[in-house]
Amino acid sequence: MSRAKGPSLTPQQQMVLAVKAAQRSLVTATMTEDELLDSVVDLAQRLGVQTHHCRPARRADGSWATPIKGNKGFPDLVLAGRAGVLFRELKSATGRTTAEQREWIDRLALAGEDVGVWRPVDWPHRILTEIKAIR
DSSP: OOOOOOOOOOHHHHHHHHHHHHHHHHHHHHOOHHHHHHHHHHHHHHTTOEEEOOOOEEOTTSOEEOOOSSOTTOOSEEEEETTEEEEEEEOOSSOOOOHHHHHHHHHHHHTTOEEEEEOGGGTTHHHHHHHHHHO
16 A cells, blocks of 8 residues: 655745745754743743743852852753643754753653753654643
């Protein structure tokens, strides 16, 4: 039994898809971690998912600190829906997780939590899919 193929795209439709793919690639390649965070939080809230993120604060000496008590490296974002909770570390296209972040990710995973790293390349498709699964 052969599978029926969908309608063929016209050259113009193929061009439009190629341009959209190129635009998405450009946007995600230049998206900062803060832009990704803002996009994810906005999407989650529109979908009715609770979000939590601790913003760092600038100290008098110009350095940055996140006022927490406990171990460093906790994921950037916690999203809570009616069907589950996501713990996500957000990184730019070239950002790397620290040893402390990897420790949190490993421990949360061992405890059975849904934990991972999102990057601009995951926007919007993977992120939307994962958020919709918990709402």
